[in-house]
Amino acid sequence: MLIIGCGNRQRGDDAAGLIVAERLRDGGIPTQTCSGEATEVMELWRDHDDVIIIDAVTTASRIGTLHIWDPEGLPKNCQVSASTHGLGIAEAVELSRTLGQLPARLRVYGIEGREFGVSSEISPDVMRAIEIAVGRIESEIRSRA
Amino acid sequence: MSGRGGRTIKVDTLARVEGEGALYIKMAGDRVADVKLKIYEPPRMFEAFLRGRHFSEAPDITARICGICPIAYQMSAVHAIERALAIKIDPAVRLLRRLFYCGEWIESHALHVYMLHAPDFLGYQDVIEMAKDHRAAVEKALRLKKIGNRIVHLLGGREIHPISACVGGFYKVPSRKQVQELVSDLEWALEASLETVRWTSTLEFPPFEQEYEFVALQHPDEYPLNEGRLVSSHGLNIDAAEYEDRFVEVHVKHSNALHSVMRGKGSYFVGPLARFNLNFGRLPEIAQKAAIEAGLRPPVKNLFRSIVVRAVELVFACAEALRVIGEYEAPAAAHVDVANRAGVGQAITEAPRGILYHRYAVDENGLIVAAKIVPPTSQNQRRIEDDLREYAGHLAAWPIEEATWKCEQAVRCYDPCISCATHFLKVRIDRQ
Numbered sequence: 001m002l003i004i005g006c007g008n009r010q011r012g013d014d015a016a017g018l019i020v021a022e023r024l025r026d027g028g029i030p031t032q033t034c035s036g037e038a039t040e041v042m043e044l045w046r047d048h049d050d051v052i053i054i055d056a057v058t059t060a061s062r063i064g065t066l067h068i069w070d071p072e073g074l075p076k077n078c079q080v081s082a083s084t085h086g087l088g089i090a091e092a093v094e095l096s097r098t099l100g101q102l103p104a105r106l107r108v109y110g111i112e113g114r115e116f117g118v119s120s121e122i123s124p125d126v127m128r129a130i131e132i133a134v135g136r137i138e139s140e141i142r143s144r145a
Numbered sequence: 146m147s148g149r150g151g152r153t154i155k156v157d158t159l160a161r162v163e164g165e166g167a168l169y170i171k172m173a174g175d176r177v178a179d180v181k182l183k184i185y186e187p188p189r190m191f192e193a194f195l196r197g198r199h200f201s202e203a204p205d206i207t208a209r210i211c212g213i214c215p216i217a218y219q220m221s222a223v224h225a226i227e228r229a230l231a232i233k234i235d236p237a238v239r240l241l242r243r244l245f246y247c248g249e250w251i252e253s254h255a256l257h258v259y260m261l262h263a264p265d266f267l268g269y270q271d272v273i274e275m276a277k278d279h280r281a282a283v284e285k286a287l288r289l290k291k292i293g294n295r296i297v298h299l300l301g302g303r304e305i306h307p308i309s310a311c312v313g314g315f316y317k318v319p320s321r322k323q324v325q326e327l328v329s330d331l332e333w334a335l336e337a338s339l340e341t342v343r344w345t346s347t348l349e350f351p352p353f354e355q356e357y358e359f360v361a362l363q364h365p366d367e368y369p370l371n372e373g374r375l376v377s378s379h380g381l382n383i384d385a386a387e388y389e390d391r392f393v394e395v396h397v398k399h400s401n402a403l404h405s406v407m408r409g410k411g412s413y414f415v416g417p418l419a420r421f422n423l424n425f426g427r428l429p430e431i432a433q434k435a436a437i438e439a440g441l442r443p444p445v446k447n448l449f450r451s452i453v454v455r456a457v458e459l460v461f462a463c464a465e466a467l468r469v470i471g472e473y474e475a476p477a478a479a480h481v482d483v484a485n486r487a488g489v490g491q492a493i494t495e496a497p498r499g500i501l502y503h504r505y506a507v508d509e510n511g512l513i514v515a516a517k518i519v520p521p522t523s524q525n526q527r528r529i530e531d532d533l534r535e536y537a538g539h540l541a542a543w544p545i546e547e548a549t550w551k552c553e554q555a556v557r558c559y560d561p562c563i564s565c566a567t568h569f570l571k572v573r574i575d576r577q
Contacts, residue, residue, distance in 0.1 A: 010209040037213070039256060039290050087260065087272070094273040099280060119194050 001144075002048040002103075003029065003137065006036030006055040006089065012120030013063075013113025016130055017054040019122070020109070023134045029141060038087035042096055051103040052137060055089055056126070057110035064125025066132050067110035071097065074108060109133050168556060169399075170533055175541035180530045181399040195516040200226045200507045201483075204310055207503070207518065213256070216249040216297065217496030219310045220371055221503040221518075226312045228385075229490025229505055232483055237476035238314040239371070241300060244324070244469045245310065246370045246494070248296025250462040251289060251334065253497035254417075254455045257560045258341060259286030262452050265554035266348040282344065285337050289459070292330045296466060299323060314480025324470045331467050338459035339435050345453045346439035351551065353536055354446040357528070358407070359419035362495050368427045368461055369420060369495050376423055377413065378444065385491040388502050394519060405524040412527035415499030416559060417454045418445060429468070432460040448532060451558045485511035496521050498560045522561045529559055 005021025007014045021031035034040045036055050045051045057067065059075060069075070071093045087095075089108060096102040111129045115121065171179040191210055195203060203222045208215035220242060227234065259282055260272040269275040276283040299319050302309045309316045359378040362369035376382050383391060394403035407413050425433065425443040436442075436457045445454060491504040499521030506515040536555050540548040 008209065039260070039287055040294070042287065043291055043294070087256075091271070091273060095276055095283070098273055098276040099284065117190070119190060 001050045001052065001141065002045060003031040004041065004044055004051065004053045005031055005033045006041070006053065008035060010119055012115035012117055013111070013123055013126045014056045014116050015122055016056040016111040016113060016126050016133075017109075019130050020054045020111075020133045020137070023130070024137060027134075027138060029138070036088050038089070038092040038095060041089055041092040042101065045092075045096070045103050045106070046101055049104045051106045052109060052140075053089060053106070054109040054111070054133060054137075056113040056116075058113060059110075061112045062125075063112050063114045063123055064129045065112040066129045066136075067108075067112070068136070069108045069110065071102060071106050071108075109137070168529070168533065168552070170537050170552065172537060172541065175538060177534050177537045180534045180537070181397075182404075182526050182530050192516045192518055195505075195513050198513050200230070200505065200511050200513055201312055203505065203513065203516070204312065205308055208308075210518075210520075213253055214249060214496045214498070214501075216245055216301065216310070217494060217501050218503075218518075220246060220494045221492050221496075221501045222505075223310055223312050224371065224492035224494060225385075225490045225503040225505050226507070227490065228492060229488035229507055230312070230483060230486055231488065232313055232481060234314055234481065235476040235478070237474060238318070238480070240469050240473055241315065241318060241476075242310070243370055244296060244466055244473070245300045247462040247466040247469070248293045248300065250370075250458060250497050251293030251466075252297065253293075253560075254459045254462070255286050255289035255293060257497075257557075258345060258452055258455050258459070259283060259289075261560070262455075262554075262557050263345075263348075265550070265557060266449075266452065285340070289334055289337055289341075292327075292334045293462075295330060296327060299327070311480055313483045314476070314478070316479060318475055318479045320475055321473055324473050328467065328470060331463050331470070335431075335460065335463035335467065338456065338463050339431075341456040341459055342435040342439050342453060345456045346441075348452065350447055350449040351554075353448055353532075353539065353555070355448065355532060355535065357414040357418075357446065358410070358412075359422050359444070360407075360413045360415050360500065360524075361419040361423045362493060362500060363423055364427065366427065368424050368429075368465070370465075371494050375493055375500070378419075378422060381407075385493045385502070388491060388493065388519075389504070389517075392502075392519070392524075394523065403523055404527045405519055406527055412531045413524070414528050415521050415524045416451070417458050417497075418448070418451045419499065420495060421445060421454045421457065428457070428461055429464045431464055432457050435460050448555060448558045455560075485509060498522065499524060522559070525559045525561065529556055529561065 005017040007017040009015045009018055018033050021033045025031050032044055074090055074093060111126055113126050115123050169181040195206060203226060204219040207218040207222045210218055264271050264275045267275060362373035363376040364373035374382055391408055392405055393408050394405045397404050422443040422445060439453050441453055487509045489506045493500050493502050501521055502519040504517040505513055508514050532555060533552060537552060540551055
């Protein structure tokens with residue numbers, strides 16, 4: 001399984017995906033990290049069948065909400081990846097699908113964020129969601145072992 | 146549209162620019178009443194964040210301003226600080242920095258030409274729609290970008306927010322063998338870039354030309370990346386140290402970002418079109434030939450042809466990377482030792498989307514006491530407004546959706562990296 005954490009450490013809640021990846025790595029689970037830019041994500045998951053990707057998102061949900069979507073369930077109107085890119089994970093999913101490069105099994109863990117200003121702090125609610133996401137992914141991996 | 150009632154064109158989100166903000170155009174009949182490029186985030190956070198930090202941290206901190214052009218930020222930072230500290234770098238390090246920058250240009254230009262801008266010209270909502278009919282073009286873009294990533298990865302340690310460039314050189318340099326492993330990919334990329342020039346030259350370009358003052362670096366015998374004097378199509382010729390004597394950032398009420406203007410003049414144009422027009426003779430022969438065959442001869446004043454010029458710069462970046470690799474021998478030391486001392490230094494380098502100015506003042510302990518960063522998008526913002534003021538008038542009779550789309554296409558000619566200037570960008574046009 002490939003696990004990718006996305007985000008920008010300098011922009012508050014946008015670091016959520018990176019922190020999840022680091023926590024998992026600290027627990028001995030290999031992970032990759034990246035900014036969340038679409039082509040970079042596509043390069044990482046190309047030729048992988050089973051992928052979890054974690055990123056900060058903004059939808060109409062309460063801050064700290066942990067969303068888990070499969071590609072079909074990814075909402076059209078949310079901004080997955082609050083990082084400063086025109087093309088993010090939602091576009092990576094759609095473009096990969098068009099090019100026949102979408103991993104057979106893909107789950108997007110979206111952590112609802114609010115503070116994305118330069119050098120802002122991560123919100124406490126987002127920190128709690130990070131811990132929940134880490135636990136969920138660890139359980140999933142254990143259940144397969 | 147004379148005699149017709151006013152109307153509103155509104156685009157809340159300008160997609161396919163790096164970031165998010167808002168462009169607002171108000172029209173009264175066929176007259177453009179107002180144009181405002183709005184930016185939402187205080188743009189000077191990083192300058193404040195740098196104060197009190199050691200100069201050695203500046204390249205890594207500033208690299209995090211933008212996920213698309215982190216090397217530009219690193220390069221302007223290291224050059225400005227090296228100037229402040231009167232450091233001379235090894236010629237082999239200088240070459241490596243050119244290679245590093247070529248990697249970023251390849252990544253950025255491939256992304257913009259194919260995935261952000263081409264959909265406008267071909268009538269698609271976005272690259273996802275475009276990929277259904279132009280799969281080969283999108284796959285070419287992805288492979289080109291990956292090759293740029295390989296260069297950046299080799300020299301930077303990781304693709305986004307590279308960490309290996311430092312004041313005085315690099316923390317670590319690659320061996321000759323390692324850089325030569327890039328050659329076969331770059332040879333493919335050069336060919337793909339030539340195809341990109343041909344492909345973009347067949348697109349349809351709205352007949353919109355303006356009398357721009359183009360501003361770019363100029364080096365005696367190289368197409369500019371890391372160094373040179375700052376010149377313009379209207380006679381400017383200055384050192385980076387004189388930049389703030391000739392350019393000033395002004396605060397505008399409708400935007401958090403500062404607009405950079407030429408003192409006593411106004412807007413100016415930075416980026417590929419400016420570099421091309423001011424440095425055509427310094428392009429390698431293969432890029433000059435490709436440009437001429439594509440119908441480009443300086444001065445190119447049609448904003449929309451910037452997509453072809455960007456493709457020509459892709460040819461340059463691949464050819465230059467191959468040239469550098471051919472000459473490269475690893476330096477004896479990855480970097481020179483740098484001692485703390487007080488000083489002030491300025492540098493300008495050519496980010497993919499235009500000149501990026503940095504100034505640092507450091508104290509005797511090496512701590513930054515002042516920092517100033519003027520990103521390319523801040524420099525083009527006033528120019529974007531001026532263009533839209535003119536161009537929106539040409540579109541007065543168009544249906545609102547199409548006019549909006551054309552205006553967005555015009556803005557994207559500048560490849561605005563709003564994340565450099567601020568965080569997110571949105572666009573809106575009102576007709577009354």
